[in-house]
Amino acid sequence: MAHNAVMSLPRKERLILELLTSEGPMFGLQLVEHSDGALKRGTVYVTLGRMEAKRLVESQQEPVPPGGIGLPRRIYRPTALGERMLRVWTAFARELAWEMKP
């Protein structure tokens, strides 16, 4: 993964990191439901996959209960790098907002 790609934190990725940090590990559909429409069902896993490639989040398949039907879901949680990235980005955004204050 390119260094520049890791350094950027788009709005959706920041929202996902905020939700996972504040609410705890979640499934993709739960992230969509908690995002107030900011995340969409059709694209949330594309964003999560990109974040996994950047090592900002990690995922694990849920254990399938006996007699369970269908594919197992993936549960997502932030990595240490993801949490640090969110802290740094939030501090940077706050500082920038302070600097740009009229």
Add this chain to the structure above:
Amino acid sequence: MSGSTIGPRVPGTTLLKIARLLFNEHLLSAVVQPTISDLQHEVGDAGPGGVKRLRAQWRGYCAFWTLALVAPFVSWASPAGDAGTVAFPDVIARLAVGSIVVTLLAVVGPVLAVWVTVVMVAGALFAIMIHAWYDRHPSDIPTPTEPQRRSPQINFSSTEVAGNMGGLIFVVGSVFIVAVGLPSVIWFMFAATVAGCFLAWGLVSWYTSHPKSGLPENRIILR
């Protein structure tokens, strides 16, 4: 697909089969399977029947086809170690794009769907009419002996149109279809038509007064 017990009536089974044809293994496990899994769990939570189940199915299917739309543009999904493998083969890409177009036509909404249908029907009728006219009045335009290699494009300026009734039908039909399909450019089309008429009038006048001038292909043959 570890740990799954999929029966014949589980929703999303067909989608999973389609997905296996369309997507590489990495994209399948990271993106497609979780989307289908959400569909299955939501439908399962909705109960055996009723509107709630139908809504869950509709949302899940929409999510899948949205995913099919964006998947060709996902850059991180091609595993770096698989040098030489084709993640999204050309034929499969065409199949995907075709299915996406059909799905989009079905879901774009009632108003837009009506306009799309009108434009498609008008285009088909127009093509049939033009074809029938040229069957009866074969074109005098010489055809190249060797096929020209051109990149795929839609370029009205390169379309050869004769100065006869067929050409008029083509031009009027093209303008009508574009005006119906893109109502926001209708005034531009109107202005362009007026300007084009003035230009045509000027050219006809000039070539009438100078019948021997210009290159042979520029001489207007009025039939």
